[in-house]
Amino acid sequence: MKIEYYDDEFPYIIINDLFGEKELELVWEELNFLCYKHKSAINPNDHNSLNIRDSGLVERWECFLNYIYTSPERFSNIPKAYNDTFVNHGKDLLRVIKEHGHWMFQETKYYDISTLLNYYEGGDFYSPHIDMGHTTMLHWLYKEPKSFNGGELVFPKYKKMIPLESNKSIIFPACIAHAVIPVEMEEEDLNKKMGRWCISNFISTNKKSDEVERKVSENNKRVETVSNRTTEETRLYNSNWAKKHVNNNELVSNEIKKVVWIP
Numbered sequence: 001m002k003i004e005y006y007d008d009e010f011p012y013i014i015i016n017d018l019f020g021e022k023e024l025e026l027v028w029e030e031l032n033f034l035c036y037k038h039k040s041a042i043n044p045n046d047h048n049s050l051n052i053r054d055s056g057l058v059e060r061w062e063c064f065l066n067y068i069y070t071s072p073e074r075f076s077n078i079p080k081a082y083n084d085t086f087v088n089h090g091k092d093l094l095r096v097i098k099e100h101g102h103w104m105f106q107e108t109k110y111y112d113i114s115t116l117l118n119y120y121e122g123g124d125f126y127s128p129h130i131d132m133g134h135t136t137m138l139h140w141l142y143k144e145p146k147s148f149n150g151g152e153l154v155f156p157k158y159k160k161m162i163p164l165e166s167n168k169s170i171i172f173p174a175c176i177a178h179a180v181i182p183v184e185m186e187e188e189d190l191n192k193k194m195g196r197w198c199i200s201n202f203i204s205t206n207k208k209s210d211e212v213e214r215k216v217s218e219n220n221k222r223v224e225t226v227s228n229r230t231t232e233e234t235r236l237y238n239s240n241w242a243k244k245h246v247n248n249n250e251l252v253s254n255e256i257k258k259v260v261w262i263p
Contacts, residue, residue, distance in 0.1 A: 082201075
């Protein structure tokens with residue numbers, strides 16, 4: 001595990017090689033078991049998630065651990081893998097966050113973590129949005145050899161793209177808008193679980209309130225409506241953009257504005 005702290009355009013943390021071999025084996029066992037369309041699980045009472053999906057902001061497979069398990073800490077391999085990883089390194093996740101020099105991380109008390117599994121392939125994407133909670137931790141995984149292009153994380157306001165690597169994680173303030181470039185795969189690789197996995201951990205300072213949920217939902221609707229493109233037009237444009245720029249380290253400002261629907 002290699003932890004890097006950044007305080008450039010905004011504070012964030014990069015963790016490379018987060019899981020060891022034993023933890024990766026545990027996690028892949030569960031991901032392979034869950035990755036079927038009929039197992040996609042969104043809490044029907046989570047109106048923000050339902051609104052985002054209905055708006056066309058996102059296309060992917062997803063599953064909340066606390067919706068499919070009565071107690072994820074007991075029955076899921078994934079929380080165990082995180083716990084074992086940090087314990088083996090003499091740390092815990094919240095301590096890693098607080099060791100960042102920025103006040104937003106240092107002066108915060110954390111109470112709750114909600115885990116969402118999501119899987120992208122064949123044109124799947126996520127347009128600009130903000131997350132629930134105070135801090136977001138995204139952890140990317142994919143099978144080797146890599147069988148897709150795209151899938152990078154983009155922060156549109158800062159014209160910043162984070163290179164995608166398996167077993168790499170980023171931690172950042174949940175209030176910062178971010179997006180996922182479409183994942184493109186050859187047809188022969190579809191439906192083989194060879195795409196982009198992301199384990200999203202939403203870290204809260206308190207329990208979700210109706211007011212916070214309403215504001216996040218309204219913001220995501222606003223981001224979606226600034227574009228006149230239809231969902232299909234946007235998917236097509238994003239796909240072409242990803243093919244053109246996914247291997248290019250330089251981001252073109254105007255192109256970034258288009259791909260993330262910023263007017």
